Amino acid sequence: MQKQTLVKILFILTIAFGTFSCTDKMDNSEEAKAERKKEVSEYVKHHNLDTHDFTLYSYKGEDGKDHSIGFPLPVILWSDGLHVFSSGKFHHGEEVVESNGKYFALDTHSYKIFETDQTGKISYDEDHHATNVKPLDFSITKSVFMIIVVGLIMFFLFRGLAKSYVKNGSIASGPGRFFEPIVLYIRDDIAIPNIGVEKHKRYMPFLLTVFFFVWFLNLFGLTPLGINVTGNIAITTALAIMTFLLTNFTGTKDYWKHIFDPLGDSMPWIAKIPLYIILIPIEVLGIFIKPFSLLIRLYANMQAGHIVLGSLLGLIYVFNSWLGGTLSFGLSFAISLIELLVAALQAYIFTMLSALYFGFASESHDHAEEHEGEIQHL
Amino acid sequence: MEKLLGEFSIGLFFWQSILFIALLLLLRKYAWKPILNAVSEREEGIKNALASAESAKREMENLQADNEKLLKEARAERDAMMKDARELKAKMVADARDEAKVEADKMITNAQAAIESEKKAAIADIKNQVASLSLEIAEKVVKEELSNTDKQLKLVETMLGDAKLN
Numbered sequence: 001m002q003k004q005t006l007v008k009i010l011f012i013l014t015i016a017f018g019t020f021s022c023t024d025k026m027d028n029s030e031e032a033k034a035e036r037k038k039e040v041s042e043y044v045k046h047h048n049l050d051t052h053d054f055t056l057y058s059y060k061g062e063d064g065k066d067h068s069i070g071f072p073l074p075v076i077l078w079s080d081g082l083h084v085f086s087s088g089k090f091h092h093g094e095e096v097v098e099s100n101g102k103y104f105a106l107d108t109h110s111y112k113i114f115e116t117d118q119t120g121k122i123s124y125d126e127d128h129h130a131t132n133v134k135p136l137d138f139s140i141t142k143s144v145f146m147i148i149v150v151g152l153i154m155f156f157l158f159r160g161l162a163k164s165y166v167k168n169g170s171i172a173s174g175p176g177r178f179f180e181p182i183v184l185y186i187r188d189d190i191a192i193p194n195i196g197v198e199k200h201k202r203y204m205p206f207l208l209t210v211f212f213f214v215w216f217l218n219l220f221g222l223t224p225l226g227i228n229v230t231g232n233i234a235i236t237t238a239l240a241i242m243t244f245l246l247t248n249f250t251g252t253k254d255y256w257k258h259i260f261d262p263l264g265d266s267m268p269w270i271a272k273i274p275l276y277i278i279l280i281p282i283e284v285l286g287i288f289i290k291p292f293s294l295l296i297r298l299y300a301n302m303q304a305g306h307i308v309l310g311s312l313l314g315l316i317y318v319f320n321s322w323l324g325g326t327l328s329f330g331l332s333f334a335i336s337l338i339e340l341l342v343a344a345l346q347a348y349i350f351t352m353l354s355a356l357y358f359g360f361a362s363e364s365h366d367h368a369e370e371h372e373g374e375i376q377h378l
Numbered sequence: 379m380e381k382l383l384g385e386f387s388i389g390l391f392f393w394q395s396i397l398f399i400a401l402l403l404l405l406r407k408y409a410w411k412p413i414l415n416a417v418s419e420r421e422e423g424i425k426n427a428l429a430s431a432e433s434a435k436r437e438m439e440n441l442q443a444d445n446e447k448l449l450k451e452a453r454a455e456r457d458a459m460m461k462d463a464r465e466l467k468a469k470m471v472a473d474a475r476d477e478a479k480v481e482a483d484k485m486i487t488n489a490q491a492a493i494e495s496e497k498k499a500a501i502a503d504i505k506n507q508v509a510s511l512s513l514e515i516a517e518k519v520v521k522e523e524l525s526n527t528d529k530q531l532k533l534v535e536t537m538l539g540d541a542k543l544n
Binding site: 050144159166233 | 385395397405414416
């Protein structure tokens with residue numbers, strides 16, 4: 001009974017807010033709609049990019065200009081020397097910053113920093129790419145800032161969990177307690193089945209770190225702060241490269257034998273030659289395709305989720321009617337729920353597949369073990 | 379693909395790699411190892427506790443079985459002892475009875491023999507007395523004879539009457 005009332009109230013509020021958000025102040029002509037469509041598309045695109053400042057909220061002020069509330073982040077550039085300054089100096093791309101005799105401007109289109117002359121002019125080619133010189137940008141961007149935040153959260157959360165075991169007689173307490181079953185799940189259902197009981201311990205720190213790192217960042221991406229870290233190709237590439245390096249540096253003899261001699265002793269060497277001309281390149285390619293699929297999967301899923309959610313929310317302003325607004329809201333709410341699932345799912349898949357690859361790398365065949373046993377026996 | 383490469387930021391890649399590896403190493407030292415050790419220690423503890431409970435239960439069962447066995451043995455021993463005692467008692471009674479009978483028989487035999495010999499002695503004595511009485515009677519009769527026949531006869535009669543089974 002109470003539940004039904006709650007659902008009804010939520011439903012009415014949804015329609016009411018959907019309607020109110022579509023004010024009469026907006027122009028409903030076709031041109032204005034097309035203009036808004038473009039605006040929304042730009043907004044969604046920008047939302048998914050990495051920026052040099054942390055914007056919490058932006059609005060159009062009385063003076064007709066865009067204002068944003070947030071805080072600047074440090075910019076660190078390398079261009080014939082180190083250049084460090086606050087991103088607040090750009091004033092959202094309106095001003096040129098002079099540092100150590102060089103001039104830098106922020107391209108408002110791609111949110112990238114370019115070297116310019118004193119006037120701060122950025123020239124573009126026909127594909128709308130800036131042609132200015134790009135300095136090496138090691139700035140603490142919004143994504144880097146969020147990585148640090150998530151890193152600190154993870155460190156204190158799991159440090160607390162580890163300490164609570166000591167304090168509380170091997171029983172978890174505190175907020176970390178919620179994560180103990182997940183840690184156990186990763187150990188018992190991801191690491192051990194894929195890698196095996198003997199060797200899984202070596203990979204556990206990486207699997208746990210990568211799972212919680214990706215999951216927490218995915219969840220932060222669902223907040224209205226406009227954070228899109230795991231939907232950034234550089235982040236997923238870095239993660240996938242770590243999986244790649246761990247896989248290949250911990251690879252056993254059997255792992256490499258499987259790549260360069262996949263058929264083993266099943267046929268004479270003369271028969272293997274024509275097969276290996278095809279097989280070995282495929283296997284070698286597989287080494288690289290596996291982590292590549294990891295990086296593309298995570299990137300594409302998170303990026304697509306953000307674009308879909310942003311577009312659905314933007315639809316409210318494009319339709320600008322109570323029906324469209326309400327429907328868009330309902331749809332984006334449903335997608336948000338799915339994204340919540342996707343956030344955990346993608347973290348799980350990344351961890352699971354990493355564990356699978358580690359399992360390949362650390363496998364040692366049964367017959368090999370038998371041979372070893374025989375040698376020991378002799 | 380070109381868009382992807384355009385989006386790729388070397389700076390972000392650099393920071394992500396550095397920060398992630400730092401986070402991985404820090405967490406490994408300060409979080410994951412203690413957590414996993416504590417958890418596996420706890421699991422080990424639970425397993426051991428269960429095993430020891432199981433063994434204690436089995437021990438209890440064994441103890442109980444031992445007790446039962448001991449009790450049974452004791453009961454059997456008691457029964458055996460009781461049986462022995464009963465047999466012994468019966469034997470002793472039987473022995474006593476036999477001995478008594480033998481003794482009694484012997485005594486009876488002795489008594490009979492004594493009676494026989496007494497009887498023989500008595501008869502012999504009677505014979506002697508009868509002989510001497512006869513002699514006396516004969517003597518007296520002879521003497522009486524010598525004085526009076528009647529008297530002699532009378533005397534004999536009285537004498538005989540006196541001598542009749544005194």
